[in-house]
Amino acid sequence: MENEKRSLKRRIYDYVLKGLVYFCAFLTVALLAALLGYILIRGIPHITWDLLSKEPSIRNDTIGILPNILNTLYIIIFTLLIALPLGVGAAVYLTEYASNRRFVSMVEFATETLAGIPSIIYGLVGMLFFAQMLGFKTSLLSGGCTLVIMILPTIIRTTQESLKTVPQSYREGALALGATKWYMIRTIILPSSVGGIVTGCILAIGRIVGESAALLFTAGVGTVIASNVIRAFGSSGGTLSVALYMYVSERGEFDVGFAIAAILLILVLGINALAKLAARKLKNKN
Amino acid sequence: MKLKKATEKIMNTVFLVCGFTAVAAVGLITIYMIISGLPAIREIGLIDFLFGTEWASTAAEPKFGILPFILTSVWGTVGAIIIGVPIGLMTAVFLSKVAKPRVAAMVRPAVDLLSGIPSVVYGLIGMMVLVPAIMDWFNLSNGTCLFAAILVLAIMILPSIISVSETALQAVPPEYEEASLALGATKIETIFKVSIPAAKSGIVAGVVLGIGRAIGEAMAVMMVAGNVANMPGLFKSVTFLTTAVAKEMSYAGGLQRQALFSIALVLFCFIMVINGLLNHFLKKGGAEDGK
Numbered sequence: 001m002e003n004e005k006r007s008l009k010r011r012i013y014d015y016v017l018k019g020l021v022y023f024c025a026f027l028t029v030a031l032l033a034a035l036l037g038y039i040l041i042r043g044i045p046h047i048t049w050d051l052l053s054k055e056p057s058i059r060n061d062t063i064g065i066l067p068n069i070l071n072t073l074y075i076i077i078f079t080l081l082i083a084l085p086l087g088v089g090a091a092v093y094l095t096e097y098a099s100n101r102r103f104v105s106m107v108e109f110a111t112e113t114l115a116g117i118p119s120i121i122y123g124l125v126g127m128l129f130f131a132q133m134l135g136f137k138t139s140l141l142s143g144g145c146t147l148v149i150m151i152l153p154t155i156i157r158t159t160q161e162s163l164k165t166v167p168q169s170y171r172e173g174a175l176a177l178g179a180t181k182w183y184m185i186r187t188i189i190l191p192s193s194v195g196g197i198v199t200g201c202i203l204a205i206g207r208i209v210g211e212s213a214a215l216l217f218t219a220g221v222g223t224v225i226a227s228n229v230i231r232a233f234g235s236s237g238g239t240l241s242v243a244l245y246m247y248v249s250e251r252g253e254f255d256v257g258f259a260i261a262a263i264l265l266i267l268v269l270g271i272n273a274l275a276k277l278a279a280r281k282l283k284n285k286n
Numbered sequence: 287m288k289l290k291k292a293t294e295k296i297m298n299t300v301f302l303v304c305g306f307t308a309v310a311a312v313g314l315i316t317i318y319m320i321i322s323g324l325p326a327i328r329e330i331g332l333i334d335f336l337f338g339t340e341w342a343s344t345a346a347e348p349k350f351g352i353l354p355f356i357l358t359s360v361w362g363t364v365g366a367i368i369i370g371v372p373i374g375l376m377t378a379v380f381l382s383k384v385a386k387p388r389v390a391a392m393v394r395p396a397v398d399l400l401s402g403i404p405s406v407v408y409g410l411i412g413m414m415v416l417v418p419a420i421m422d423w424f425n426l427s428n429g430t431c432l433f434a435a436i437l438v439l440a441i442m443i444l445p446s447i448i449s450v451s452e453t454a455l456q457a458v459p460p461e462y463e464e465a466s467l468a469l470g471a472t473k474i475e476t477i478f479k480v481s482i483p484a485a486k487s488g489i490v491a492g493v494v495l496g497i498g499r500a501i502g503e504a505m506a507v508m509m510v511a512g513n514v515a516n517m518p519g520l521f522k523s524v525t526f527l528t529t530a531v532a533k534e535m536s537y538a539g540g541l542q543r544q545a546l547f548s549i550a551l552v553l554f555c556f557i558m559v560i561n562g563l564l565n566h567f568l569k570k571g572g573a574e575d576g577k
Contacts, residue, residue, distance in 0.1 A: 118502025
């Protein structure tokens with residue numbers, strides 16, 4: 001009798017917890033599905049060619065997000081051009097060169113700290129340092145420089161992970177054949193860890209596309225297409241995420257907001273798929 | 287030969303400089319936060335600033351008390367953790383212990399996607415769906431409130447909690463679980479009485495990571511919280527530390543502007559403490575795996 005009671009209790013405990021586990025997993029997936037579905041259904045009908053291909057015009061009272069699309073592209077390219085060599089270089093130093101344990105742990109601590117700092121603080125420091133101190137003003141250049149610092153941890157970490165997977169025998173082989181260290185890194189180490197570097201880049205692009213708080217006070221909210229690329233970097237320009245915030249919160253243009261949100265989601269979906277693909281390629285090669 | 291040696295030296299320095307940028311960036315951020323944040327605190331007085339209950343930055347006689355922001359950020363984060371952690375932990379258990387590999391492989395990308403969605407998109411959804419819904423459910427005149435922000439934050443911290451806890455749960459040595467099963471415990475009992483306690487440090491690290499995310503989030507919260515400098519109440523329009531900065535920075539000048547930097551400094555201190563805790567728990571988790 002006593003025994004039966006206990007086993008009943010255990011069975012109830014089992015069922016309840018199991019039910020909870022399934023319910024929560026279902027909830028997470030359902031949340032995502034609802035989010036995606038809602039945004040896409042409300043957004044896609046408002047994505048028109050006019051919206052994608054024009055500047056906003058006060059005279060005609062029309063909204064176009066072409067400047068924001070261009071700004072997003074510019075800022076992605078600029079940020080990667082600077083952050084990629086820096087981040088990969090840092091990772092190479094940490095795994096291949098550094099002999100000083102202290103220095104390595106200091107850099108690793110700094111990287112972790114950078115990863116934890118919220119984007120609004122990046123925005124403030126970017127505004128104070130790049131926009132005001134260095135005189136870049138509120139411009140794509142300031143925004144890009146701010147984002148370089150922000151995505152550095154992502155690139156350093158992913159590159160480091162993939163450098164660590166390069167077999168030690170490759171290094172020993174190259175050095176035994178008389179290669180110098182730099183020659184070995186250039187011809188052996190970097191080519192065999194390219195998959196990880198690509199994954200890092202894709203993740204970084206995802207962060208740049210979604211970023212808004214760090215850009216609001218550094219790159220600003222401009223919606224004019226500059227006559228050339230140099231000009232573009234010298235003037236204020238809002239990316240898609242910033243534009244979404246401005247149109248929704250400041251102007252109440254919810255349809256445009258949903259259209260941009262749908263575009264952003266499609267980009268994020270594409271970026272995630274690419275990252276998976278790159279990771280799989282890397283795995284196959286090893 | 288000489289040329290080769292020179293290149294070696296140059297490349298060594300180049301890589302060293304690259305490695306140093308991250309350290310320099312942390313130094314730069316810390317210095318700027320302190321230099322720009324201190325003047326207003328000195329002028330207003332640390333006690334009045336931190337514990338003043340009234341924020342009226344644009345009034346004729348401006349008041350700069352940020353206690354409402356601090357408490358809102360704390361309560362908002364606590365609320366998000368209370369809702370987000372159980373759901374996240376259960377989902378992590380599902381992914382690492384309960385689900386068949388094929389099902390887990392379908393759920394995991396969903397979690398990745400959740401973390402990839404830009405915060406303004408969360409804000410938009412919150413504004414268009416949650417806020418009106420809350421207005422309806424609770425018969426409020428205005429749905430923008432702390433509760434809406436808590437719900438949005440709870441969803442936004444899910445991916446961090448899930449992925450860190452899942453890693454921790456997977457790292458639990460299988461012998462522990464096998465021993466428990468051999469002693470007659472059921473699978474669920476084993477998970478909740480053996481695996482979860484064994485993965486405690488990693489799970490706590492996930493929670494701390496979530497706390498950091500929640501306290502630092504600005505845009506999504508700004509779109510749903512109403513942004514009035516009230517003391518926190520579940521259905522009151524409130525301002526977080528982050529949104530106080532983001533909202534007023536575009537037009538502030540003088541002492542008001544400096545006070546905003548001081549708010550950012552307070553936020554920065556919170557984040558540094560959280561980072562320290564995170565490192566502590568991650569290291570501890572790693573040490574346990576090593577056993």
